[in-house]
Amino acid sequence: xxxxxxxxxxxxxxxxxxxxxxTGAGISAESGIPPFRxxxxxxxxxxxxxxxxGYFITHPAESWEAVRTIFYDFFHQVKPNPAHDVLARWExxxxxxxxxxxxxxSLHTQAGSKKVYxxxxxxxxxxxxxxxKNFKSNTISLxxxxxxCPVCYGILKPDFVFFGEGIPPxxxxxxxxxxxxxxxMMIIGTSGEVAPANHIPxxxxxxxxxxxxxxxxxxxxxxxxxxxxxxxxxxxxLPLIDELINSNYxx
Ligand code: NAD
Ligand code: ZN
Numbered sequence: 386x387x388x389x390x391x392x393x394x395x396x397x398x399x400x401x402x403x404x405x406x407x408t409g410a411g412i413s414a415e416s417g418i419p420p421f422r423x424x425x426x427x428x429x430x431x432x433x434x435x436x437x438x439g440y441f442i443t444h445p446a447e448s449w450e451a452v453r454t455i456f457y458d459f460f461h462q463v464k465p466n467p468a469h470d471v472l473a474r475w476e477x478x479x480x481x482x483x484x485x486x487x488x489x490x491s492l493h494t495q496a497g498s499k500k501v502y503x504x505x506x507x508x509x510x511x512x513x514x515x516x517x518k519n520f521k522s523n524t525i526s527l528x529x530x531x532x533x534c535p536v537c538y539g540i541l542k543p544d545f546v547f548f549g550e551g552i553p554p555x556x557x558x559x560x561x562x563x564x565x566x567x568x569x570m571m572i573i574g575t576s577g578e579v580a581p582a583n584h585i586p587x588x589x590x591x592x593x594x595x596x597x598x599x600x601x602x603x604x605x606x607x608x609x610x611x612x613x614x615x616x617x618x619x620x621x622x623l624p625l626i627d628e629l630i631n632s633n634y635x636x
Pocket of ligand 2: 515516518
């Protein structure tokens with residue numbers, strides 16, 4: 386990547402009026418949460434079937450064993466990194482209108498972002514697959530798996546979207562609206578392989594938005610809809626762009 390590409394990104398951001406970010410597991414990698422794909426990805430270690438809804442229904446204990454290790458044992462210790470922080474600051478200063486995220490780790494909200502559309506829900510709540518009541522996950526013991534509903538003793542499932550489940554309607558509607566209304570979308574740390582989330586950047590592109598992408602390696606978007614590709618770590622590149630914007634050094 387040329388240094389001038391970072392300057393170009395800063396200039397495009399400064400010239401745009403309605404910017405949104407579309408983020409994936411890669412933005413949280415520097416917080417210590419492994420992504421699914423790419424270097425150190427979870428699919429090198431686990432079979433993706435553990436996150437399929439059909440498998441969860443028939444093998445709740447096995448699915449929960451992996452889910453607890455991946456998403457619950459250490460999520461309370463992780464913190465937002467400089468990439469989350471920059472996006473939160475950009476929203477506060479009026480540069481960014483919203484974040485659409487595929488992540489379930491709540492790190493954008495923890496960093497201070499207010500308009501966050503969680504396409505796949507988040508891990509903060511568990512839902513009973515029988516009576517559909519939901520509970521804050523930190524109020525339910527995960528020592529014995531699967532955890533059971535305190536009301537009806539049905540099986541509790543993390544209230545995030547498993548493979549084969551529908552997208553929460555409100556998140557879907559807000560995300561498609563924001564994508565069709567933006568003039569610049571920043572795609573950050575996503576492989577673009579999970580549908581239907583991966584259609585969101587195409588909505589922005591079709592509506593005429595410019596696409597800037599940050600990733601450690603090329604994705605489904607690189608060389609297809611991406612206008613400016615910045616290769617590197619989100620937690621390093623976003624602060625660099627932010628510095629240029631703050632110092633007006635991009636003209
Ligand atoms: P993915 O695992 O398919 O891809 C991660 C992408 O991030 C890769 O393209 C990789 O090259 C890139 N990447 C890795 N480190 C990076 C860094 N430091 N800076 C910039 N880019 C980096 O992730 P996905 O596209 O989000 O899709 C997978 C699904 O995984 C999502 O739906 C999400 O719900 C789920 N998931 C979420 C978390 C989380 O909440 N933190 C973690 C793992 C998986
Ligand atoms: Zn119940």
